[in-house]
Amino acid sequence: MKLHLHLTVESGKRLLFLVAGCILAASVYANRPTQLHCLGNGSYCVFGQGADIESIFGPGYSSPSYLQITVQGVDSTSSIRMPGTAIWEHTLYKGGEVIARFTDFIDSESAIYTRMVDCRAAFTMDIHVVEDDKITLANGWYDDSSKHSSSLLIYKDRGLSIYGNYDHPYEQFQHIYTKGNIGLKQKEQYVYTLSFEPGVSELYCIGGSSFQQCEENSRLATMRTASFLLERTKKYWHSYTNRRTNFEQLIPDNFPQKKEVVDQIDNVAVILKTQQSDQGSVIAGHRYHLGYVRDQYGVSRGFLAMGYYDEARKILQFYWEIWKDFGYIRNAQAIGVPGVFHQHENDEVEITGYLIIQAFDYLYKTNDTDFVKKILPMLEWAWEVQKKHLVKGMLPFNGDETYVAGGILPRSALNDGSAEATLLFIESGQQLLSFVEENRMWKAASVASDREVIKQTKAAYLQNFVSNRQIMANNPSRLTIEAMPPYRHGFCAGSHGVLETKKDNGGNYLCPKCIAEGLTFPVIERKTYFLPSLALTPAYFGSSLIPQDILDYNLSVIIDNYNRKGQVSSREDSAVTIGYEYGFFLYALTKQKEKLAKRILADMLSVVDETGAWVEYYHNGIPMGCNYRPWESAINIEAMILYATSYDK
Ligand SMILES: [Zn+2]
CATH class of the missing domain: 2.70.98.50 (putative glycoside hydrolase family protein from bacillus halodurans)
Incomplete structure (x- = not known):
């Protein structure tokens, strides 16, 4: 019998003890x-x-x-x-x-x-x-x-x-x-x-x-003695901690949760650093020993918010080393094992947008133009591959989004237009074009023709994704079932894992095993979904694509939802909160100077687990899914830092 990777912890007679007068936090x-x-x-x-x-x-x-x-x-x-x-x-x-x-x-x-x-x-x-x-x-x-x-x-x-x-x-x-x-x-x-x-x-x-x-x-x-190893390890960690932005100084003393926030910054700094490999990439928690593009975007933002610029640059350097050898980046890449990629349904979209924006986030904080020029060929690739998926001004979903992996948006919608992927396309394109123009790296005609693509995509965006002032997650009109790709690499409809699949007449993707077993599925539903947290992403990306009055309206819907349910949960009918929704919500509330921010901060602090981490999902505030998560912890801490450092009351 194989060992199950899940520990059975002795239950029953364990008692609760408190360590009094301890000098240690957390x-x-x-x-x-x-x-x-x-x-x-x-x-x-x-x-x-x-x-x-x-x-x-x-x-x-x-x-x-x-x-x-x-x-x-x-x-x-x-x-x-x-x-x-x-x-x-x-x-x-x-x-x-x-x-x-x-x-x-x-x-x-x-x-x-x-x-x-x-x-x-x-x-x-x-x-x-x-x-x-x-x-x-x-x-x-x-x-x-x-x-x-x-x-x-x-x-x-x-x-x-x-x-x-x-x-x-x-x-x-x-x-x-x-x-x-x-x-x-x-x-x-x-x-x-x-x-x-x-x-x-x-x-x-x-x-x-x-x-x-x-x-x-x-x-x-x-x-060597254990004490020798311990002493040099302490030195290593203290030098890491001393490189952090001085939040004791930056957060005003009259901010009521100053100590909790400063301690939480320390927790997250260690969560991110322990999971960052020598090659630069940060694993996505104990279950996912790979470098995921989406997760590392949030991690990079977290590092930048704490003043860890070297750590943020090393993530980009990791991609660059792989891209030079293979000419592409996938949903996730193995660390130190060349040629192992975790491929999802549409890896040329969304994550490629994240990759470009991540490079410019780094540039704006550091002015390290030389580094961005060095990795420019990879960023140009990340831009070019997105363009070919544009249909009616829309890009599809990547397929490994938390809201897809968590079953909140069905996988049958992956070839629909994605509000998030399309927004990332526009934002990443604008940043890339400004950079190559300023640094005279492209011919004027190329810049002009790509600016035209962005202009048209922007013009169609509200029509495609805003309905009755609500920002919709998807738009099924991007492709008919007939026009969807005949094959794709991703999850099969029969739950046999991530592998090569083929489309059936109803728009389901089946693996060879599904086909051999004669599995059949109903024709996929073509409907639109409203995911409140998606309406918060423009604030997080600093995007001005969607008019502020529409963003304000969507934020007010989320606030009403919170006031009615008393929890930051993604959908009306669900008690499951996605771990980073707290951060997105606090970020948007802080930007809009909404009073509710104070309560959301308290909620966020209350769901921090006993190790000091935020996790993948919460069910009525109880942690679920992957623990000690870099992506959620990084997003949430960035929002807390924004709130705490701009506190003026
Ligand atoms: Zn299958």
Whole structure:
């Protein structure tokens, strides 16, 4: 049986404890940890769930995880992140007593995860390794000539999924190594138990892309003390934190939630940095070990809002390196694994608009014209490929939008006109054309002809997407079912995953398996959808495409909706709020100086989870979907920063 990638956390008798007088912020008092947090140094990555380890992956962020470590037989755990760092401290309780304290971190310079353990009473942890014929276990492999150590090497052959059906093509090594009063015993074929006895001990997980690298990192862990690694890791994090814009100074002292917002900025700075790879791209949370264009747009905005310009530039640099080799960028790209792309239905639209706007967001903050000139060929590509999808002044949906992935807009609408993709086309084109014109990089005739395309698309926009003053998400008149592409790569109607599909007579896209099984589906519905949060995107993008009175009207509908329901939820009939809707809403309210902003800020702070993160979705305020999310956390913090720094009352 394969290990399920979902941890079963002991339920029942866990108690709630408070740590009083603690100097650390972002305290977590979990009686049953549900949410994940990330430790990562850009190459090696761990997601923790309280004191349990939910996943370990790397070296290389686009790697699979094939082991988990769970603490056994404790009543409760409290977990605290040291401010300004990704160093976590966990306290384990049993029978009302502290039985152990852990300090967890990943070395800033190598693929070494360290858990420093101060054990007061014996307890155990189980190591669960994924049961797969690509995994080989070697117990006691490492000899450091010490009596007080134990060692388990986990060797992964080529294979195992990074995400979906995208396999990791390289061999990889993970070494579990202990020093001190810890015993290691095999429990089942793929389960080992670590027994901790009172005293000070250390548990390491050491990664390697090669046998040699794993052994060299193991030598480092043997020769250096854990305190040495901890000290240099602290320095690394403090230097990152010190590079941040000084919000203590920038946010007025009379702003009532100043401390909460400043602490939350620290949470998000660490959420983003731990998930940013050495190559620059930021993974989209514990489930998605790839660089997604849409997600990284929001992340880039978050970095820029906090003063992390280098981090923002590195995301663009990541795309540039891939684009130079392949000539395209897809919905998501593997990090450090060339040629692995996560392709969606229409990857030449929407994300390409984001890519261009991201480059100019960076330029406006930094004036780094040389860099934008360097990556211009990629931006020109991103512009050209959008143009060929224009039909009646509309571009289609990309297919991986949160509102599509979350089932809020049906996949049958993907070839309809998309208000968002079309807006991004116009905005990205305007910015690109101004840049190439100012810097005399294109012939005047090319600029003029593209300006004409934008002019016509703008002229048709309100007609296409505004109906009775409401901004519609889609317009089915872009294509008839007959005119839709005969084949596309994306989700099949029969839920067999993301793969090659073929259109049936009713406009459904079926994979070979659907066809072989003779699956049939009703003709797709051609209707328009109103998604309130989409009406907030023009404010977020600073777009003046839609007249302010229409934006004001749409904002007033959303405000009424909120006042009636008491929650920021995307649709009239739903209790599900998309995680970034809070940020979009606060952003628009702040721009319009609406009083409701104050309440939305309080709502946003109230749904921050015990790790300090915002997540993918909320159901009546309860976190759902992917945890510790860079995109939602980045958008929400940018809106909070805008609100807090412009507070004048
Ligand atoms: Zn299928």
